[in-house]
Amino acid sequence: MEKINIICVDDDREILEAVNRDLSFFSEMFTIKECQSAEQCEQLLETFDAQQEYVALIISGHFLPVKSGVALLTEVATDNRFIGTKKILLTGHATQADTIKAINSAKVDGFLAKTWDSDELIQMVKELLTQFILEKGIDYEPFIKKLDAPTLYRLLKS
Numbered sequence: 001m002e003k004i005n006i007i008c009v010d011d012d013r014e015i016l017e018a019v020n021r022d023l024s025f026f027s028e029m030f031t032i033k034e035c036q037s038a039e040q041c042e043q044l045l046e047t048f049d050a051q052q053e054y055v056a057l058i059i060s061g062h063f064l065p066v067k068s069g070v071a072l073l074t075e076v077a078t079d080n081r082f083i084g085t086k087k088i089l090l091t092g093h094a095t096q097a098d099t100i101k102a103i104n105s106a107k108v109d110g111f112l113a114k115t116w117d118s119d120e121l122i123q124m125v126k127e128l129l130t131q132f133i134l135e136k137g138i139d140y141e142p143f144i145k146k147l148d149a150p151t152l153y154r155l156l157k158s
Contacts, residue, residue, distance in 0.1 A: 002138050003053040006125070007044060009035045009069065010061035010090065015114060019059060019090070022118045026125065029146050030056070038067035042075075045082065055085050056132040057125065061114070062091035077107045084135050086128035090114055127151045 006026065008019045016034045023032050031053075035041040041058070048055050058076060060069035073087045087107065092114040110124045126148040133140050133147065134155045140147060 003031065003051075004029075004056045004129075004133070004138070004143075005031045005033060005048055005053055006057045006059070006129075007033050007035060007041055007055060008059045009038065009041045009064065009072065011036050011064050012061065015061060015090070019121070022121050023125065025122055026129070026146050029143050030129070038064050038069070038072040041072060045076070045079075049081050054132075054136065054138070055082055056129055057086045057088065059088045059090060059125075062089055073108060084132060086110075086132050088112060088124065088128070090116070123148070131155065 006023060008016055008023070010016050010019070013036070016036070020032060020034060026032065033044055035044055038060075041060070045055060058073065060072055062069040064072065069089055069091075073089065076082050076085055076087065086109045088110040089108045090112050109128055112121060112124070126146065129143070130140070130147040130151040133143060134152070140152065144152075
């Protein structure tokens with residue numbers, strides 16, 4: 001089975017713990033790593049690349065020390081090593097300009113307010129993981145219990 005990673009980035013420890021708690025649904029099949037800064041995330045991305053592991057999803061807060069979540073996700077979106085990596089931006093205070101930049105530059109796949117609904121996060125992650133696995137041509141059978149059936153069916157049919 002392929003090694004597939006999910007990275008969560010936020011400088012607020014409580015936010016990271018809450019996201020990790022919600023993502024525990026996926027932890028038996030996907031590795032979930034936490035970072036408290038864009039720099040830590042970049043180091044982790046280098047490690048995963050060196051180990052030839054997939055990074056399926058990055059969930060990042062918007063306001064991070066030194067470099068914003070939008071800047072981080074924009075760099076990931078333009079790095080050929082991580083083509084196809086899905087991105088979710090968690091934000092409590094994004095302006096319209098921030099949102100436009102996230103869509104246009106970072107190619108963000110989803111937005112959630114920092115007071116997110118757990119079921120909504122889990123569903124969004126299921127859909128994005130399903131898309132990632134099919135786009136990369138990874139055998140989806142070992143992961144099927146954690147994927148989104150309607151998305152899987154729709155993508156296999158097209």
